[in-house]
Structure formats: C-alpha cells, structure tokens
Amino acid sequence: MLEFRSALDGHLSPGHFGAAAEPGKLILSERPLGALVQVGGWRDSFESVAAPLLQRFGFAGTGGFAMAQTAGEAIAFRTAPERILLNFPSPAAWEAVAAGIDQAATPTLDLSHARTVVRVSGPAAAGLLARLLPIDFDDAAFGPDRFVQSTLHSVGVLVHRRARSAPCVDLYMPSSFAVTVWEMVTHNAASFGYQVSGAG
C-alpha cells in the first residue's frame, strides 16, 4: 500500500516553539480526516432528499448555515443552500451508505484529500486566531459549534469552533495551501509561545 502522507508532512515537529509560555496555553495540531464528503442537491428537492440521508447518520436534518451539527464523532456543515459537508471519523461510516445514493438526485463528492485540518486550542487560541481571521471569537459571537467560511492569508478556510469547554477551533484549508497557512499560523503563534502536538 502506498504511504499516506499529510500535506503538512515534515512541517509539524512536536515540541514547544516561540515565546516561553505555560504548557497548554496554545496548542497546534493536525487533525486526521477520515472521510470528508460533499452532499449536494437541487433547489426543488434538497430538503426532502438530503434530510433523510443525513438522518441515517444521526443528524437532525440539513441544519443551518452557521451552526455545525454533530452526531457522535461525525460533523455536518451546511456550506451553501444546497450543499452540506460531512466529516466522518472513518471512511467506513460513509462507505456503508454511499453506494446506494442516487447521484442524480443527491450528487456526492469525496473531498477527503482536498482539505487539511489544523486545530488551534488553548486559552490563547482566540488571541492567535484574531491575528489571522476577521472574526469575532468571543464566546457570545462565536460559541461552540459555530462555523464560518472566511479567508486566512487570502486562502479560503472553514472555521469551526468545537463544542468543548476549552477554546478549540478547527481550520479546514485546501491541502495545497496547508503549508503556507501553517507557516502563517505558527509565525503569528510565536509571540504567544505554542506547542505542536499530534492531537489537539
């Protein structure tokens, strides 16, 4: 089997970098993507066709445009009126139902290799992200499970605030831009002092 390599391969070295800081203040890590699938559809039938499909995975329905839905470890982002991005912890969950989907009614697309996910967590996460994104990361404005599509260093990214007590944000970025975005993130993280870890 060919080796599976992250776009950030060779760029993430575990350890502490930048200014001195207490452990856990700011943690950067790459999150593995099991399966990332786009589910599409058409204006006249999307709700009626996509909602049952999502319910099979445990989601309540197609959801709104600013709040991610979670079902176990799976996450659904409604990224456009007729588009939902599904993130599964493993490909198996998706593959179990993928074959039976009517592609004419609900076109699906595997984007598992097209995105790289970087997690920013710790008390200084909001401070770092404020240096990268024009988003209000205050809890009241961008609380748990909120997501938004924005640009970071001129690169389109999906920003997802994870539903955790400690500040924790996942950045979904196009894989070809992953290194340049990672470098911009770490450049700005240096003034806080940050820890690179295998899992955030």
Added chain:
Amino acid sequence: MTMQPNRLAVGGRIDRGTTFSIRFNDRDIVAHPGDTLASALLANGVKIVGRSFKYHRPRGVFSAGVEEPNALVQLREGARTEPNSRATTVEAYPGLVARSQSGWPSVDTDLGAIVGAFARFMPAGFYYKTFIGPFRNTRWWMFCEHFIRRAAGTGIAPAAPDPDTYEKVNAFCDVLVVGAGPAGLSAALAAARAGARVILAEQDRDLGGSLLDQTVGDTWLRATVDEVASLPNVRILTRTTTFGAFDGDVYGLVERAWDHVDVPPPHQPRQRYWVVRARSAVMATGAIERPLVFGGNDLPGVMSASALRAYLNRYGVLCGRKIVLFTANDSVYATAGELARAGAAVTIVDMRSDLPEELRSRTAAAKVDVLAGFAVVNTHGGKAVTAVTVAAVSGREGGTKGPVRRIDCDVVGVSGGFTPTLHLWSQRGRKPRFDTDKLAFLPDGSIPTLVCAGACAGADTITDAVSSGFAAGAKAAAAADFVGDAGALAPPKLADDGWQRGAMLISAVRAPDGEIPAKSFFDLQHDVKSTDIELAHREGYVSVEHLKRYTTNGMATDQGKTSNVNALARLAELRGSPIPAVGTTTFRPPYTPVAFGAIVGHEIGRHFRPTRLSPIHGWHAARGAAFIDAGSWSRPRYYPVSPGEDVQAGYIREARHVRAAVGLVDVSPLGKIAVQGPDAAEFLDRVYTNMFSTLKVGRLRYGVMLRDDGFVFDDGTTARLSETEFFMSTTTVNAGKVMARLEFLLQTAWSDLKVQVTSVSDQWATIAVAGPKSRTLLQATCGAADLSAQALPNMAFACAAIDGVPVRIHRMSYSGELAFEVYIPARYGHSAWAELMRVGEPFGVAPYGTEAMGALRIEKGHVAGGELDGRTTLKDLALERFASTKKSFAGCVLRKRPVLEDPTRPSLVGLMTIDKTVSIKAGSLLFPATGDIAGHGDGHVTSTTFSPTLGGHIALGLLARGPARLGETIRCVDFLGGTTVNCVVTAPCFVDPEGVRQNA
C-alpha cells in the same frame, strides 16, 4: 553622565530611583523611566534639537505631544533606524540613540543657515518656479532634487531589511473609546458599566490625558482607572494611536508594543496594527493648544504653555527660570502659578485687557506679573530666546501700538487657545463647523455610531469633559443596545480655568508699524510665514485646500496640528471673509505617521502571498529541483543533475529524454473541477464550443471555452465519469477564473440547470507520464490494468491501482509523445510518484520540469498561456474546428463580429530560426524580410524554446495571414534587446504532425 540642570529635585511622575543614559548627537543624556526623549533633553538643558526644513533656523522642543513640529529626530541606528520621530512621544529607554536630522557640521552650528539670508528670494512656490517650470520636460529638477532634499534634512530611511516583526490583529467591540483622558475614561466607564464590550485606546503610555500634566486630580484618576481596569469587559490598549476612522465603523489603530525598547524581546512584535470593528465609538481625542504667531516665534525656548506645564508636572522639568507666558485665554494662569512655585520668575502677557479680578488676585498671590492688554511682538536671541519685545494691544486683530518694552526671559510659553482634535470625525466624511463662541472648529451634525466627548466636542474644563464623556459612553453603549444602568460619576475636585472664557483668536501679532514681523512663522515644520500666505492669496490660491498645497502649510509629519487654524485665520483676513466662510482642510488618515512595517504586518517575504505546493513537492525538493513561481504555485522548473547545470542545459536534457524514453512531470497544479448533475452534459455543451453531450462514459474530450465577447477564455480536457458526472481540467493559471465563471453562469444565466460544480484541484495529485516507454512503465506499475492501445485508446481513461490505491489513468498527450495522466488521491501522490520512479528505473525514467514541458508542447504546437492571452479567437489559433455548428455556446455570437473574422488577423504559425544557434525572444514583433521596420509589424512571437528534436530554436507566433505565408522568411525584431532574427514561417506543429507517436 552630565547633570540635569533643569530637573527639579522633586515632582513629576518619573521614576527617580532609576537613572540611565541615552545618547543624543553623540552626547550622553541622563534620563529616568517615565521620561520622553524630549523631557530628557530639556532636563539636560538641550535647547537646539533640529534645524528647520527650509531656512535651517535652530529649533527646539515646542510641545509635549503628537503635535510636535520641531523636534524630529533620527531614532535608533542601523536597520532599526527610524526617521522623523517626534522626540516628544519617544519614550526614553536605556541605550536610546537619537540624532538631529539636519545641520552641518552640527545642529548647533549649521552652515545651511546661510539660506536664511536669502529667505526673501525663496517664497512659497519657490521650487516649482525655479527648478521645474522654466525647465519643463528636462531632468533639471531630478538633478536638483537630490541636493535640495539632502539639505532639507528629512531623515534617512533604513537601507537594511527591518529585523523586527509586526502583527495585525482583528478586534471587535461594542464601544471603542478613543482617548483615555478625563472624557475617555468616563466614557469607557459608563459604557462598560452598561454591559458593553469596550476597547479603550490611548496613544500615551499612561491613562489620564491632561490630568497627567497636573498636580491635582490624581485621586479621581487613580480610582477611575482602577475601576475601568477591573472590569472584565474592558480591554485597555495603551501606546495605541487610533489613526484612521473608516466606513462601516472600522477603525485603524497602531499599538507601539515594543517601541520603548531598543530590541523587542524574542518573538514579540515591535508594533501591532489593530483593525477594530466597533458597533459604536466615542471620540475623546482632546484638543491641541494653538500657538500665537509673532516675530521670532520659532526660536528655541518658545514653547506651548501646556507643554511647559506637562514638563513641569509630569517630568519634573522646569524648562526656564525666567518665563514669559503669552496668551489670549485663561488656560495659562494655573500654569503660571505652578511654574512660579517651582522657582521660575513668570510674567504673563495677556492680549486681553479686561481680566477677571479672580485671575489677577491669584497671580498676585503667586507672585506672577501680568501685563494685560499686551502682546509679544518679537523675540530676541540667536540660538535660543533671551528676551521678548512687548507692546500694547490695539484692537482685536492682533495690532499693537505705542512704545515697546523688552522683557528678559529664557522661555516663552504661548497659548492662542485650543483646537479640538477632529481628525477621526473628519475622516468619517464630516465637515466641522466654526464655533464663534469657543473660537474653534467643532463637530457638526451627528454620526449615529460616533459620539464626540470632552475637549474635542468643546468641553473646556475637566469637569465638563468628565460629564460629557460619561454621557457619551452611555449613549454609545445604548447605540450598541446596552442600556444597563451606568450609575453616576463625580468629576475630580480641582480648580479649572478652561480656555474659552473671553478668549481671542488672532492670526498674527502685528508690530506697532502695522506689519507682521518677517520671521513670524505660521507653520514651524515647513517654515511657512505670513508672506507666503499673502503671496498665495495674491496669486489666486484663495481656497484653504489650495493654500495648503501651494504654501505647504499643514503638510508633512504634523499635518498642521499647530498651524492650520492660524493660517486659515490669516487667509480669512486677506479674503475679508469670516473664518467659517474659509473653512478648514479635510483630514485624512493617518492621524499621526504610521510605520510601513505596521501596515504590512506579517505579509512580508515569503508570506507576501500564499504559496501552493503540490502533494509531491517534498519529493521535488529532496531531489534538488530548481523551483519557479507559476501563479501561486511553486513548481519544479528543472532537476539539475550536476551543480553547474543551468536551466537551458537542464530542460534540453529533460525534453530530449522524454522523446527518447520516459519522463514524469508533476501536473497537480492543473485546475480540476467536478461537474455533477442530470444537466451536466447540457451545461458543458453551453460552456464549451464543442459538443460534450455526445461524449461517452470512459472517454475524454478536448474543449475550448470562450468569453462572452467571443475571445478564447480557456481550454482543457474533460472526462465523462458517468452519465451525470464529468471531470473537467483547466489550465493552471485560469483554474480559479473558470470555476468562478461556471458558478456565475449557474447562479445567474442558467439557474434552471441541475448542475453542481466543485473544485477538486486539491483532491487529486496528477502525474503526467510521457515518452515511448510510458505505457511500459505504467503497465509495470499498475499490474492488472490493461493499458494497451486497444483497451485504452487515446482520449480515454481507465481505472487502475498503484500498490492498492485506486487511481484513474487518462490517456492524453500534451507533449506529443505517447503519454498518460495519472490521477491519484492527493495524500498518496508523493508515494505514487516515488513508486513510479522506483518501478521506472529499469526503463530510465526521469523527472522533468515546467521548462521541458513547455519545450515539448511548443514542439507539438499546443497553445498555452502565451497564445491564450485573452486577445485571440478560435480562428486565430486554428481551433475553429472545435466550434460546433449544431448548438449554441457562450461567446458564439460575438465571435462572429466582422473585426474578429478579418482574414488579415494574426493567426498561429510556427517559426524556425534560419541560424539554428540564434534564439528568438518572446514578444518580438514580426516584420517581412524586406522593408522598413516600423509600427507594430505583422504580429508577434508568443512562445519560444530550443527544440531538442530539431536541434534549433523554434517559436510559436501570431502572424497576419499566417497560414498563407508558410515558407516565407520574416524578421523577428526584439526592440528591447535590439536584435533581429530571421526565421522561416512553418506550421505550428513541429514534431509528429500525424500523431503517430501519441497514438502509438
């Protein structure tokens, strides 16, 4: 270290327990934490800090704040040096090094001052009238400018790269409070108590504003600051200047985070650029004391009266021992008493004759002399003021009369009133109005989300500032929907004279002879005198905006903070109009100078723009590839096999190898778009000029798309994966544009189509395998898949696997060789490439870069960026056979415009040099073999290369009536390089025109 002759034994807010040394003009200066460079210089008795811009007159510290027009210094050294730094805002720190920006051989003895003798010959507009106008269309000014600028002494920009870093920060709040004086603190408190998220931005190191310059009010200040700082919903930014107010309630702030040290701590930025998005804001920016204009008002020792107070009470510096305070308002009286108590002999020269008894009795008690109804007409002294001449005031227009008196002094403090700081208000597009009671420009009208408070709104006492600030904070919070009870705030208990009671506004003091003394300066930074304003008026520059540009009054680093009002008052006199009719200039960002580094932030060097990397980039780098930027991508240009191999040798070797054996090129940057839906085929029929609905599943088709105006937009190959799904490829450079256009068409013109387009450029790594041994290599790599010509003919694809990973193999050729494109899920791309290299070793596989790829495609006559330049049609490119006559498509109507059908339009040809050792430059113009070389010729060269196959230089070009001129000798003229190359016109395809190799 030297003594500090002007430092008082007690007083001030400096840390007297710590002493350090700074260097100014190679002299050691004693300073304390809490000092500014200016306060340290004054404490150490330094009078002359710089020389004036035009006449090289000696200049000393004038103010204690951002308005400083005189004391501009070259701060720090080496790569960290910074010109035009205001000594009044530079915090002193151990090891600080600063120099005067002009003066030769020294600032104290400047030979440039000889210019002053010719001042009468150098009026406003001097440079234009002398160096530019008479010598129009020559380089005379360019020659002179170098010397004039050197003489002016405007500081030196650093030549080395800035070693420090800068940050950009986005911030959001309900209420932004600009300024943390009495009004700003009160506003922040009210808004925060109401529950709003507050950002309080203060340009100073400390909170307190004008209260820091006083000896009373500390209890109130401490309590208020403590409460504000204790509130969790308040973020306090000190050393932070709000320099810009923009549409949408966006504000630009610069925090000088580590400007107060020589070298910032590791990993810390020197400055931060804050972009604050506020739901509402309070502008509590205070007011700046206005100078009075009189003869010799620029001598070192002439300072603003409020600055004297600041240096006394904040820094413990008594600037002089014999002080004249020249005023036309009440504000200096408290200052006079404090200076007298500190040991100075103080005389107040007040232009007003009818002073309140309360002021007279206070000054008498403080042993301060008062000359009411008098004005300072002139100063005396060479390099610093030693005396003033005063005369009785006549009328309210600045006139004087009668005998003059001489008063010895070493400092003159001036106060012509105060000018509210309305820059941010003005930046929001509002004009201020002139208030004839307060003799100042004040905010006019309202901005729902910007409330003015304190002195900038006309409050002239601290009591008024506190109450107006508190009300403004509550109002701003309410505008952001926070209506909680803010309670009340009592003002500090202090006596406060204010500044507008019975105040006078005059443009300049006239001598008893009725004339304004020659050395009466309106703009200290640019040496603008009354005669300059009068000249501008005589020459018709009667608009205040024209006056500014003609005289340069109000330009440069201080932007007229001290000069504008006096100058426009003088213009009003000359026009015979009231000040409101003259108006004031429009303020634009920045309020104070902002370092380029702060604006640039982290977008510098390799972070100037994002860089895209292929999934296989690591392999290329490890192999030692030479990279080239191709759009946002970093791509291997070639792979040197020895340290000395240059790109020319490298690409020729690589291209030759592909034709002989097999090569791999990473084409992952190609644009890739998934087109899905029941109407996908119909959509492609409309987008492409040729038919796609007839394309069978499993096959590929080359397609061309036009812009609406009929010109070629992009080309690429599309595979039909299923009845409802296509896989489109685009050129690398147009990937984003094509995607945007497809989305646009689907969302606007053809919203009835059930089609979804998604970029999958990052989902797939793409490897082109080209050369006569390419099938052998792929077959050996993919094992079971049948890649024979029968099973996989040209323009078809097959699904296969490399070491267990599913891949798709498109049989298509860009090089003209037998070739395939292998699409691999991106995270397996690196190892798939490595596997192909490993398996291909017995076949002699070698990687090749973009240069060789370009050479191969030119040999084959394929069009690319040079030909698809947005100005060519299908016909121009010999692609008209791809225009379907059975259907309509985007651009099909306008491509038939007569001008685009003109048979003389340049069209695609090949060019081959007659002398095979001579190369052709891309962009060369094409001319017939004989005749004049003039005009634009018959066309131009679009792409060039050395052809390894033909052993000579070839090119593609667009030539008028090209297909009819095959075999003709023409000249390729490179006007930039000054070369002419003779070529033979050929068909565009140089290699294997029958396609035998690619169809093998």
